[in-house]
Each structure stands twice: as structure tokens, then as C-alpha cells.
Amino acid sequence: MDNKALRELLEQMLESPDKHQLRAVMENRHIADFADALDGFSAPQAARLLDLLTLHDHAEAFSFLTEERQAEIATAMSRNDLAALFSQMESDERADLYNKLTDEQRQAVLPGLAQAERDDVRRLASYPEQTAGALMTSDYATLKAHWTVHKALLRLRLEAPDKETIYQMYVIDKFRTLLGTLSLKQLILASPDTKIADLMLTDVVSVNVADDQEDVIETIRHYDLLAIPVLDDEQQLVGIITYDDAMDAAVEEATEDAQKSGSVATLNSSFKDISLGRLYSKRIGWLLLLVFGALFSGAGIAYFEDIIARNVALVFFLPLLVGSGGNAGSQASALMVRAMATGEVQMKDWFSLLGREVMVAAALGFTLALAVSGLGWMRGGPDVAIVVASAMVCVVLAGSLIGFGLPFILSRFNMDPAAASGPLVTTIVDATGVLIYLGFASVMLGL
Template sequence: MQKATLFATLEQAVVAGDKQAARATLEIAHAADIAQAIHEFTAEQAVRFMSLLSLPDHANLFGYLEPNAQAEIARVMTRNDLAALFSQMEADERADLFNRLSKEDQHALLPGLAQAEREDVRRLASYPEETAGALMTSDYATLRGHWEVRKALKRLRLEAPDKETIYQTYVIDGDRHLIGTVSLRELILANPDRLIEDLMRTEVVSAKVDDDQEEVTKKIRHYDLLALPVMDSEQRLVGIVTYDDAMDAAVEEATEDAQKSASVAKLDAPMNQVSGWELYRKRVFWLVLLVFGSLLSGAGIAYFEDTIAKYVALVFFMPLLVGSGGNAGSQSAALMVRALATGEVAMKDWAKVLGRECMVAGALGITMAVAVFALGLFRGGFEIAIVVALAMISVVVAGSLIGLCLPFILSRVKLDPATASGPLVTTIVDATGVLIYFGFATFILGL
């Protein structure tokens, strides 16, 4: 069903208060598509539509909404309705929503929750953002090593409706220490009389609650896991990160890196929902800062104004040379930022990567120098051509090395390497290129 048609159908159901039409729409369209159409509603309209659904359907649909839309809708719900919704939501999703509510709304909501839910929300909401603790859910299944397979399967049948996944279950001891893991497939195929401790795998890949979510997604991808168990400081199992939550986190990280690579601070909402003021506020700092960085290029030009006045033909090649250095630097930075993010390159690889980049940048510079030498002959003669060719080699090498080194340096001082891409590299390389170009010109033409 197309978005416009879906929106019109939902709107009619809201206006008419037609529960049958609302539920029929859920049966026809996927909840993710309905959630996308609901973004066109006001928060009050969205609440009216969701009130036509059963509580489980309401919670399922709510989980597909964008985080900011969830928070906006939650603010206009009554305390009792919101508490009922919380009881049906997945543990990690309700903790995320709880953190987006105001302190006043949080205090109003907690008394309406059951004690176990209240404690679970408080615990999961207490972990810092972008850590394994903030990403994990407490809805996981556990078994004991001394149980028989028959008992384990019976337990899983009872727990399945309330757990996020039962395809991988975790074997714990009396103190909740993780001692092994067993898959549902292994349980189904095993002899019913066999003990879990004889069936489980004891070598378990896990994460700690304070691990960065980027490290968590790397582990899930590297080991091809359905879920990753999360341990506290005493090696007790406190949650799991499922692959779908890890994928959402990976998309979020990639989006944030893309924004940082353009020198834009992390946006608090999707691009089609963010306000003009928010876009201005997130972009203005770096743009103003880079304006002052560009003054270095201007200072370089001013320093060599005598050379420029004497050889006006040099001005023709300045955009070409400076742009080439910026392009080479942006390429190197983009490759290095991504390699650092995926773990393909580590700090120990510094010397190897630097040596290879010098050779590649030199080859690129020579190739581009050959291309511009003829142009230099045509526009300014042999001497100008020599200046342009030598400057091209030097600018491309310098730009590539700056683009390569900046991500390493930022990573070393615990800053995000993504910041090194795009405008920051270009601004630094531009100033460097001006100095190199006119430095060569002054030296060679002065001879």
C-alpha cells in the first residue's frame, strides 16, 4: 500500500473512531509502513489512532516509530495509558523511551509500573549512552547446567512469549555467572534425557556493560551472532544485545560519522523532521571555525604577493593545485576513517600504512604533474611549468599524508576520527598547498 493511500486510510479510521478499520489496516500493511505514515499525524492524532488498537498491537507499532516521535507521543498520553504501554514494550525500547522523557514525566510514570518493571527500567536507563549497557535488553532466556533437555524445552515454551529471542539461550550458575550457551536447534535435536551441561558450549563471546556499542556491533558481525551476552564487573550476565539492535546501532554510528565527516554535529532527529534552527545550530560552529582556518590560505597569499604580482600566470594554477591537494587529502582521510572504524587498521599499523601512502601519493602526484606540465608550458612557459609540476607532486603528497595522519592523531587522543574528513582536511590542505606552491615559485623563479 502506497504511503499516501495508507495515510488517508489511517486518517479516516481516526476521524471515524473505527476500530475495525484500524485493525484491518494493521493486517494489510506492515507495522513499519504504518509507523512511517503516522509521522504525518500530530501527536494527538497518533494517540487517537493507537487507542483503537489492542495493547500488544499498540506496543508493536510504537516500537517502529522514530525515537523523537515516540517521545512526543508519550508526552500527550495519560499516565495510565503510558504505564500500560510500557508494560508491553521490549525492555531496551522502554528504557530508551524513559530516558527521552522529562524528569517530571519520569517521576509521574514510575508509580504506575509494576515493581519489577520499575527496577528494570531504572537499571537499563542508568547506563551511559552508546555503551553495551544502554543497547542491551533484559528479555533473555536462561537455563541451568544440571537440567535435562526435556525440562529446558518446557521452560522455554513458557518463557518464549516474554523473551526477545530464544534461539540462543544462556546457561548460568546460582550467582548468574555465565558458564555456557546452547542454541534452540541443539536442544530440539538432543536426547530429552541429556543434561544441558553436556550439551552447552563453554567458550562464549561476550561484552562488558561499559563497552562501546561500536565494539559490540563489531563482535556480533565478526562472530556472526544472533545475540551477544553482556556481563557486569563481576562477570554476571545482565543482558544481551540482539543482532537487530546492533544493526540499528551500526546505522546510527554510520549516520553520525557521515555527519561528522561533513563537519556537522550529530543531529537529534531525522533530516526530514529536524528544524531549521537545529540545522543552523549543528552546522554553524564548524563553519565559523573553518572560516578562520581559511585565513591561513589568505595569509600565505599575502606573504607571497610580490611573487604573484611579478608572475600573474601563477594565479591561474592556484585553484587547480589547491583543489588537487584537498581532493587527495579527502580520499586518504575517508579511506583511513573507514578502516579505523571497521578495525581493518589499528595504531600498530601506523608505519606500514604511512610508508605505503607515501609511495601511492608520490605516484599519484607524478601522474597529475605530467598532466599539468603541458598546461603550464602553454600558459606560462617552461619555468612556470616546472613550478606547477613540482608543486603538484608536493601538494598531492602533503595532502594525502595529512588526510592519512589526522584520523590517526584524533584516534590517539580519544577523539572521533570521522571529524578529520571533509572540510577540516580540505581547510588544512588548502593552506598547506598555498604555502608549498608559492614557496616553489618564489625559490625557482627567483633563481
């Protein structure tokens, strides 16, 4: 059954619900396809369709929806259904959904949970977004150091259905201090009476609950981990982050950075579904800021108005020169911002990279100068050619250094280097380029 057929089945299910037929179909399909097929149904319809699944599948399908969609559908569900769903969801996703519910909905779902679950929801929901705490789950498997492999496997079989992963296990003492980790592979390969203490790895890669999610992603990726333990300041285990959540977070970070590179404020929602008004508000801020930034270029031109009036041919080269500076600057900032986002480049590298950037920018500037000097000669003679060529070298050099330096400066002041977007760099370089070019012209042509 392909996705279109599944959708048609769902439409038919709205008319004449048949939970047995639907469950039989879903037995052999990935539940993510069900979630996809819900696209386009209204929230009450989606709630009715989800209700036809087993509670386990219901929670699973729900987990593949966006958070906005989850909250929308939750509103269309009865208090009892929502409470039942809530107790079945994975702890990290439950906490994320909890943060999106209204106070009234929260009051409806909490009484349906056991005290320990209630505490868990409140605790997980309390961590700030984009931190390790907000990404982590509390559904992980723990072992005791004095257990044997045999006992560990027995316990794991009992607990497995409720855990997000059982492939990575955590050995803790009675204070929840993390003593070591163990993979299911190790457990399966070991002889049954080996002690966990003799098998576990004690030098554990972990993150702190307050760490930024970028660091979490980078650590998981660097060490090829399936999951990473999250510790509080007392080194106690408070949760784990699984690779799939880290991967989602990585894609989200890359999306944010891509949007920032175009001077768009973080959308925080799907691009396809965002409303007109919100898309406007995410774009207008930077545009207004940049248009006032462009005033400096205008002011530069106004300052040299007499020179332009006396030699209007100069204006011909203005877009070439300031454009090239802006382009070289955009290149430099795109390279730096990305290298800083992946952790490849850090603040301490700035000086060693500066030398390289100067040399590359000079080479780029000379090449471009050569390319346009002929044109300068044709349109204005040797004098103009020299002005245009030397301005080009300086503008490209200035542009590159602005694009190279801005991410570092922002980072130095604890701002996201990704805010050094192409348009911001271009606007700053434009003003600089106008001054350099017309300054050169006024001095060298004696205008």
C-alpha cells in the first residue's frame, strides 16, 4: 500500500471507522507514514484517526508530528484521551508537548499521571530550549555495578519496552552517580557470570545538563555515539540524549544558521506552514536595520557629490567595486560562520587564520583588479584604470577582513556568529567601498 492508498484509507476511516482493519494495515508499515498521511486532515479529524490506533501506536505516530501540530491536535482531544496519550509518550517529547499546552490542558493531563511521571514532566519541561536538558529523555536503562551479565539481561528484558534505547546502558550507584557505560553488544558477547563492574567503560564521554545543544550534537557526532549521558553539576545522571534527537537538532541548527545567513530571524516553525504575518515579521527587522545601514553608503556618495558631478563616468564602476568587496566579504563570513558552527574553528584560531585571509584576499583583489583595469582604461583612460584597480584591491581586502572578522567579534560578545550574514556584511562593505573608491578617485584624479 503506497502513501496515496494509505491516505484514502484514512479518509474512508473517517466515514466508517474500523480500527481492526486500520491496525492490521499499520502492523506492517512504518508509523511515520501514518503521521505523514495525517497531513491535510483537520485537528479533530486527526484526533479521531489517531484514536483508532493502539495506544502505543497512537503515541508513536504522535511523536512524528511537529510540535505545533501536536499541540493543535491535543486541543481537539478529550481530557481522558490526552492524559492516556501523555502517559504513553516518551519522556522528552512529553515534556516538549507540555511546554506547548495551555494552563487548562496542563491541569487536565497532570492528574492522569503517576506522581513520579508528573515530577518528570515538570523537571524536563523546566530546562531552557537549546540546552542538553531540553533535548534529553529520562527513559534509559540503568544497571548496577555488582550485577552479573545474566542478571542485567534479565532486567533489561523486563524494562526494554519502556526505554528509548536499550543499546546503551548506564551503570550508576545509589546516588545516581555515573560509574560507567556498557553497550548491549558488549553484554551479549560477554559470558553470563561476568560482573558489570568488570565490563563497563569508566572513562565516559558526557555532557552537562546546561550545555548548549550545539556542543551536544558535536560531541555525539565526534565520538559516533548512539546516546550521550547528561550529568548535573554533582555528576549525577539526569538523562540521556539519543542520536536521533541529536540529528534532528543538528538539522534544526543548520536551518537556523542558513536562515540567519540570509538575515532572516529564526522562523521557529516550518517554512511551508508559517503564516504571512509571521514571515513578514521575521524578515522586516533586518531589512529596516540594513536600509539604515545603507544610509552610510548614501552619505558617502553625498559627500563626494561634487566629484561625481565632475566625472559621472566614475559611477559606472561603483557597483563593480562595492559589489566585489561585498562578495568577497560574504565568502569570508560564510566560511568562518560555518567553521565556527561545526566547532572546527575557535576564538583562539583567529590570529593564525587572519594571516591566511589577508594573503588570499590580496590575491583575489589583484586578480579582480587585473580583470577590470582594462575596462577602466577603455572608459576613462590610464588614470581611471589605476584608480579602479587600486580601489579594487583595497575594497576586496577590506571586504574580506570585515567578513572574516565580524563572526569573531560577535562571538567575542557572546552573540551567535551566524548573525554575520551576507546582507549585513555586504551593507557594511558597501559603505566602506564607497569611501575607499571615491576617496581614491578624489586624491588620485585631483578632483
